[in-house]
């Protein structure tokens with residue numbers, strides 16, 4: 011049985027598409043205004059539609075608390091990649107459709123009144139694929155969270171690494187988890203929220219490594235893609251294969267959270283997990299300096315400030 | 325699948341791949357390299373160790389689930405130097421290749437690798453890894469046991485292990501399944517090795533809509549060792565015997581040994597803090613982007629009650645936050661979906 015890949019095309023039907031959307035799960039026609047109001051969750055069956063980066067930020071952050079960072083990061087074409095279309099043309103087309111510069115947005119915000127660093131991905135930009143820009147934004151969000159010692163929330167929505175940047179996309183797996191690993195060692199929490207879909211190299215890097223992994227209901231979350239669906243691996247796939255609940259049942263997701271409860275869940279987690287400010291740690295010990303075996307990491311984070319105004323090229 | 329893999333490895337294009345790499349047609353040349361990289365007679369971890377190591381004791385099992393024959397790991401002595409070794413292992417003969425799952429590891433393989441690499445760190449032994457894998461095993465058991473988590477965890481571990489790591493891409497560097505044991509202070513590649521984010525067949529299936537275009541995809545992805553050197557993903561290319569590594573194992577092993585020993589000697593002289601810092605910077609710097617001066621994206625305010633009501637009644641033609649039905653429907657955009 012092949013995996014049912016997410017559908018990338020809107021259905022054509024007789025309903026005017028600017029007013030109505032058909033739910034791919036239950037076929038119900040949904041009035042767009044009501045769908046928006048319901049956080050893009052089908053009122054009939056609970057299917058979670060994908061969210062744009064802006065809508066996701068709006069959903070999880072306190073009102074007006076978002077300050078975007080590095081909005082000007084723009085991908086290059088390191089391989090001169092052309093398939094049926096040139097890579098720069100694909101990027102330009104995606105920018106025109108989405109209004110985004112690439113598939114991720116990062117910055118600072120507040121959740122339940124507490125500061126967080128946040129990075130959200132947008133599937134509508136080239137399938138949320140991770141190339142150099144997405145990798146750079148993710149790692150900058152880790153470095154910022156480490157420097158400020160505030161929790162990092164990453165919301166993934168991605169088909170995986172971006173093929174058009176070749177192994178430089180693959181190297182973003184290392185770059186991003188090098189950042190999240192430093193957070194882990196320094197006791198700064200990472201909350202990974204996996205939305206539909208979170209697959210390939212994004213799942214096999216920072217998304218799988220949250221201190222807390224949250225998944226939206228029935229999101230496609232998995233590593234292997236096309237080859238499995240092409241049927242080269244024989245045998246029946248288990249029920250609900252590569253869906254949130256499957257991941258939950260196998261112990262890779264802490265909580266499957268309905269979108270309407272996501273903000274409250276995150277607020278609780280951030281409050282429970284936010285690192286104790288350094289000043290308080292020292293105060294508790296009187297005049298004795300706090301024992302911080304990995305304090306060198308914070309110092310490293312200060313030293314590794316990326317070149318920001320020029321082309322960074324390995 | 326067995327047939328497919330054997331045919332794929334055994335198939336010859338226009339002629340002998342060792343000759344075709346010199347072809348004036350760049351697509352034919354790169355495809356010849358892919359065939360050489362996949363040649364089942366190519367020396368892999370165990371074959372290389374037999375020629376390189378003075379001693380080798382293989383260690384088995386991940387201590388959680390089982391032992392994965394697609395990854396070998398153990399303690400070795402190379403040129404008088406004690407090291408731990410981790411590498412992928414295909415089989416040269418069909419039966420052995422099936423037993424080793426065509427070199428495609430399951431999560432327990434990567435967990436074994438992590439266990440042994442951590443042992444290396446604790447004992448103060450440098451790590452040498454040999455990479456040759458079509459990809460991590462794509463299948464239900466693999467996903468159930470957390471193939472993505474094991475790969476992510478292994479990459480993360482390698483970014484911080486406080487001991488020198490030298491990685492050699494000896495054949496196929498197949499995406500995340502390769503990268504999971506390929507994070508190093510120095511990354512070397514044999515001349516006919518390839519390294520890619522997705523198999524050329526997978527890339528072609530998605531972007532060209534047919535696997536027949538695999539050679540074109542291989543060229544577009546610039547997956548040869550020389551290309552990877554240029555991109556900075558690989559630090560040094562090790563020359564192979566004229567007709568390819570499979571034709572002369574001892575000469576290949578000698579070249580690999582010389583390069584590995586030379587880099588280990590250099591890395592061992594560096595203080596560990598500096599080494600870890602440099603490793604972070606090595607990967608931190610990989611990527612190609614520019615920074616434009618732009619205004620930040622303004623997030624629209626949450627609509628008030630009246631606006632919501634107006635929206636509900638259809639008075640406004642604009643959906644909030646750009647999440648309307650057409651956001652995200654770029655119709656000709658194939659999914660940027662990678663394979664394993």
Ligand SMILES: [Zn+2]
Nearest residue numbers: 033036052055
């Ligand atoms: Zn529905």
